Amino acid sequence: MPVAWNEPQALxxxxxxxxxxxxxxxxxxxxxxxxxxxxxxxxxxxxxxxxLTRAEVHGVVSFYRDFREAPPGxxxxxxxxxxxxxxxxxxxxxxxxxxxxxxxxxxxxPDGRLTVEAAYCLGLCACAPSGLLxxxxxxxxxxASPDELASEVGA
Amino acid sequence: xxLEIFVPRDAAARAVGADRVANALVAEAxxxxxxxxxxxxxxxxxxxxEPMVELETGGSRLAFGPMTPADVPGLLALGPxxxxxxxxxxxxxxxxxxxxxxxxxxxxxxxVIDPLSLDDYRAHGGYRGLxxxxxxxxxxxxxxxxxxxxxxLGGAGFPTGTKWRTAAETDxxxxxxxxxxDEGDSGTYADRMLMEGDPFSVIEGMTIAGIAVxxxxxxxxxxxxxPDAIRSMREAVDIARASGCLGPxxxGxxxxxxxEIRVGAGAYVCGEETSLxxxxxxxxxxxxxxxxxxxxxxxxxxxxxxxxxxxxxxxxAILAEGADRYAALGTGRSRGTMAVQLAGxxxxxxxxxxxxxLALGEIVDEIGGGTxxxxxxxxxxxxxxxxxxxxxxxxxxxFDYESLAARDGILGHGGVVVFDDRVDMxxxxxxALDFCAHESCGKCTPCRIGSVRGTETMDRILRGEQVGANLxxxxxxxxxxxxxxxxxxxxxxxxxxxSALRHFPEDFDRRRLAAAAD
Numbered sequence: 001m002p003v004a005w006n007e008p009q010a011l012x013x014x015x016x017x018x019x020x021x022x023x024x025x026x027x028x029x030x031x032x033x034x035x036x037x038x039x040x041x042x043x044x045x046x047x048x049x050x051x052l053t054r055a056e057v058h059g060v061v062s063f064y065r066d067f068r069e070a071p072p073g074x075x076x077x078x079x080x081x082x083x084x085x086x087x088x089x090x091x092x093x094x095x096x097x098x099x100x101x102x103x104x105x106x107x108x109x110p111d112g113r114l115t116v117e118a119a120y121c122l123g124l125c126a127c128a129p130s131g132l133l134x135x136x137x138x139x140x141x142x143x144a145s146p147d148e149l150a151s152e153v154g155a
Numbered sequence: 156x157x158l159e160i161f162v163p164r165d166a167a168a169r170a171v172g173a174d175r176v177a178n179a180l181v182a183e184a185x186x187x188x189x190x191x192x193x194x195x196x197x198x199x200x201x202x203x204x205e206p207m208v209e210l211e212t213g214g215s216r217l218a219f220g221p222m223t224p225a226d227v228p229g230l231l232a233l234g235p236x237x238x239x240x241x242x243x244x245x246x247x248x249x250x251x252x253x254x255x256x257x258x259x260x261x262x263x264x265x266x267v268i269d270p271l272s273l274d275d276y277r278a279h280g281g282y283r284g285l286x287x288x289x290x291x292x293x294x295x296x297x298x299x300x301x302x303x304x305x306x307x308l309g310g311a312g313f314p315t316g317t318k319w320r321t322a323a324e325t326d327x328x329x330x331x332x333x334x335x336x337d338e339g340d341s342g343t344y345a346d347r348m349l350m351e352g353d354p355f356s357v358i359e360g361m362t363i364a365g366i367a368v369x370x371x372x373x374x375x376x377x378x379x380x381x382p383d384a385i386r387s388m389r390e391a392v393d394i395a396r397a398s399g400c401l402g403p404x405x406x407g408x409x410x411x412x413x414x415e416i417r418v419g420a421g422a423y424v425c426g427e428e429t430s431l432x433x434x435x436x437x438x439x440x441x442x443x444x445x446x447x448x449x450x451x452x453x454x455x456x457x458x459x460x461x462x463x464x465x466x467x468x469x470x471x472a473i474l475a476e477g478a479d480r481y482a483a484l485g486t487g488r489s490r491g492t493m494a495v496q497l498a499g500x501x502x503x504x505x506x507x508x509x510x511x512x513l514a515l516g517e518i519v520d521e522i523g524g525g526t527x528x529x530x531x532x533x534x535x536x537x538x539x540x541x542x543x544x545x546x547x548x549x550x551x552x553x554f555d556y557e558s559l560a561a562r563d564g565i566l567g568h569g570g571v572v573v574f575d576d577r578v579d580m581x582x583x584x585x586x587a588l589d590f591c592a593h594e595s596c597g598k599c600t601p602c603r604i605g606s607v608r609g610t611e612t613m614d615r616i617l618r619g620e621q622v623g624a625n626l627x628x629x630x631x632x633x634x635x636x637x638x639x640x641x642x643x644x645x646x647x648x649x650x651x652x653x654s655a656l657r658h659f660p661e662d663f664d665r666r667r668l669a670a671a672a673d
Contacts, residue, residue, distance in 0.1 A: 064440070066421035087578070120593075122380050123166065
C-alpha cells in the first residue's frame with residue numbers, strides 16, 4: 001500500500017519540528033508514519049531544513065534498521081530472534097511462520113499483504129516466543145500460530 | 156451492584172490475552188446489568204499467571220489467573236463475596252509466594268495503581284520523594300543519593316550520586332537529564348513494565364535529578380520495539396504537564412523542568428550511553444570515545460546526567476524513605492534492590508525485585524521453578540546478550556555486581572534467561588558473535604571486523620574444521636574484542652562466547668557430536 005509522494009505534506013511535517021533540538025529522528029519517524037517509508041525525494045528537503053548534507057541524512061536513514069526506503073506490506077509482523085525466544089524454540093516456530101507465507105526474513109508476500117521482519121527483543125521475554133503484529137503484542141507463539149496469523153492478516 | 160476489577164494493560168499481559176479478558180468482563184457485566192469499574196493497571200510481573208485479574212472485595216483484592224474470556228461468566232456469577240470459590244482464585248495477590256518473597260521498592264505500585272492517574276500515584280506515595288528533595292535542597296539531595304549506595308541499574312553500575320555531582324559541578328549554560336529506556340537486552344523487560352505500569356515514578360525521578368543538578372530539560376529515549384511503553388510515557392508526560400508537575404514551576408518546586416519523549420529506531424547499540432546521545436542529537440548512533448564523560452560534556456556538548464530508567468525511578472523512593480533504608484539492603488558494594496527478570500524457558504517467568512545477593516540457583520530453581528519444558532536446566536545467561544552463560548556448577552554465584560564479575564560474568568540489567576538441556580552452546584556462542592556483527596555501530600575495528608571474523612571462525616568450528624586451531628583463534632579474538640573495543644558491545648561479547656567455551660566445551664567438539672548422533 002504505497003502512499004503517494006506529497007511534497008506539501010512532507011514540508012509541513014518537516015516544518016512542525018523547526019527549531020527543535022536534534023530534530024532529525026523525530027522528523028524521520030513522522031515522515032515514515034505518513035508515507036510508510038522515508039521517500040527518497042524527502043531527503044533533500046530534510047537536509048536543507050536542518051542544514052545538513054543529503055549524505056548525512058542518508059547516513060542516518062541507512063544506519064537505523066527501522067527506517068525503510070520502500071514501503072512494507074500492509075501488515076508488518078516482527079518476530080523476536082533473541083535468546084529468551086530461542087530458549088523457547090523460537091527459531092523453529094519462526095521458520096514455520098515464514099514457511100507458511102513462503103517468505104524469508106525481511107520479505108513481503110507477492111500480494112503485498114504481509115512483511116515479516118526479525119526483531120531482537122520485544123521485552124515479552126517471559127511469554128516467549130513473541131512477536132508484534134502491527135504493533136499488537138503476541139506471546140507464547142506455538143504450532144498453531146502460523147495459521148492463526150494467516151487468518152489474522154486475511155491470507 | 157458495582158464491581159471494581161483490575162486487568163493489566165501491560166504489553167506482555169496483552170500478548171497473552173488481557174484485552175480479550177477485559178472485553179469479556181465488560182460484555183458480561185453489561186449482560187448481567189452490573190456496574191463495572193474496570194481499571195487497566197500495569198502488571199505485577201507474574202507472567203505465567205497472566206492475564207491476572209484482580210477483584211476488589213471490601214478493602215482487599217483477590218487475584219485470578221491465568222484467565223481466559225471463557226472464565227469470565229463464572230467469576231462474575233460468583234460475585235465478590237463468593238469469588239474465593241472460583242477455581243482460578245489465587246488468593247490475595249500479596250500472599251502469592253512469588254510476590255510475598257519480594258522487596259518491592261521501585262515496583263511497589265506497578266500492577267496496583269492506574270498508571271495514568273496522578274491521584275492514584277499520589278495516594279500511593281508518589282511525589283513524597285520530590286517533596287523531601289525540595290526540603291533538602293540540591294546539594295543534600297545529591298548527598299542522599301550518594302549515601303544510598305545507588306549504582307546504575309542499566310548494567311555499568313557506576314555510582315549515581317557521583318555522576319549527578321559531576322554534572323552539577325561542571326560549569327555550563329544548561330544541563331540535561333537523559334533517561335535511558337533503550338532496554339535492548341534479551342530477557343529484560345523491567346523498564347518496559349515500569350513505563351507501562353508506573354510512568355510517573357520515572358517522571359518524578361527525572362524531576363528530582365533535574366532540580367538537583369540544575370537541569371531544566373529532560374529526554375526519555377525509548378526503543379521503538381516498545382509501542383505500548385511509548386504511548387503510556389507520552390500520555391503520562393502530557394498529564395504531568397497539564398497538572399503542573401512538569402513545566403515552568405515543576406510540581407510547585409519553583410524550578411523549571413520538562414520532559415520530552417524520544418523514540419529510537421531499532422539500533423541495539425543506542426542503549427550505550429554515548430551512542431544514545433548521538434542518536435538524540437539526530438546522528439548515526441555511533442559510540443563516542445570517553446573521556447569526555449557525558450557528565451562533563453554530554454548531550455549537545457553540555458553536562459548531562461544519563462541514567463538507566465530503573466535508576467531514576469528508584470530515586471523517589473530513596474528520597475521518600477531515606478538513604479539509610481535503601482543502603483541497609485543488599486550486600487558488599489551492591490546496595491539496595493535489583494529487579495531480577497526471569498525469562499526464556501522458565502516455569503515462573505516474571506519480575507522479582509529483591510535485595511542484591513541471592514544465589515543464582517535460588518533464583519532459577521526456587522523462584523523460577525526450573526524450566527517451562529520440565530526438562531533439566533543446562534545453562535542460564537545472566538545480564539543480556541553480552542552476559543555470560545552459567546552452568547549448574549556455578550549456581551552458588553551471588554546475584555550482585557562483584558560476585559558475578561568474580562565468575563567472569565556481568566549483572567547487566569538483571570535479565571536471567573533459562574535454557575534446558577536441548578541448548579547447543581556452540582550455536583549460542585555463534586549467535587553472540589553474529590549479534591555483535593549485526594549491531595556493531597562500526598566505529599571501532601575490533602567490534603566491526605572482529606565480530607564478522609569471529610562468526611566465520613565459529614562456522615568453521617560448527618562444521619568440524621580444524622576445531623582446536625579455530626578455538627585458539629576465537630580465544631585470541633575475544634582478547635582483542637575485550638581490550639580493544641570502544642564500548643561494551645564489542646568489549647562484552649567475549650563473555651557469552653568464552654563462558655560457553657569454558658563451561659560447555661563438549662558442545663564444540665562437533666566431530667564427536669556428529670559421531671554420537673550416527
